[in-house]
Amino acid sequence: MRVLQFATPLLASNMYLLAEKGRGIIIDPYGGFIPQITGECSGIDYILLTHEHYDHISGTNALRERYGCPVVCSEACGRRIRNSTHNFSRYYEAYAAIQTGQPPPAGLPPVAEYFTYADEVFSGQRTLFWQGHELVLTETPGHSPGSICILADETRLFSGDTLLPGDVTVTRFPGGSVRQYKEIALPYLKKLPGETLVYPGHYKAFPLWEHKIEMEE
């Protein structure tokens, strides 16, 4: 299985394409990479959302329409992506301007009030068997109520913003919970082998052992 990472213009969040035998899965869709997706895959079987924040879901409607595949996420994420306040699209331009000290990059469509919906939701855990691979989706709330991690073949973890390299996970966004992070997400992460390769929601991939040290400090 090939894993392709695309850094989007939205706070440099990552979209991932998992490609195998001409088929694909998209994690955290952004609408600007259709030529690259088409060049790699004849079709997309799933769109998976690691959490509900706008910089991770902005391409959901466009890519679902294009590929006719189901959007899968946690039940909480599915509820919150329907609301532009809860998915933060209404705040995105202001937040990006404050965060970067600059207005959003020119040429992007206005965010306005974006909302979307999920086709399939789950609570706790769900396993997808796809093209000979096993993807285990697990709720890991804390950064947001709808956050999940996706473990592929027990070796590769798509962590969304639940785990970022070198950063303490942000749980202070509205809806975030440090208690849930400590009680649910962190125990899940600590059970994973240190050699697990983490593909985070921002920045580059890293082995989990690099971060475990920081979690234990």
Place this chain on the structure above:
Amino acid sequence: MTNIEKYNEAFIESFGVTEEQLPGLAYQEIPEWDSVGHMQLIAALEDAFDIMFDTDDIIDFSSYEKGKEFMAKYEVEL
């Protein structure tokens, strides 16, 4: 709870400060009022007063006092 109490409470809850710290409090003056904390505050105020800030107002909401001016714009009397 009066409007000024609700306004103050949003800051106190978002940043963990005391009421005595509020006069003169400005963005990035304390670690808690960073870009993430700012969104906490905005969401708390929107919830408390059932309003929706414009994008420019969210960006320009730079201090406790400046925020009071914006609340007046949204017809909230403090």
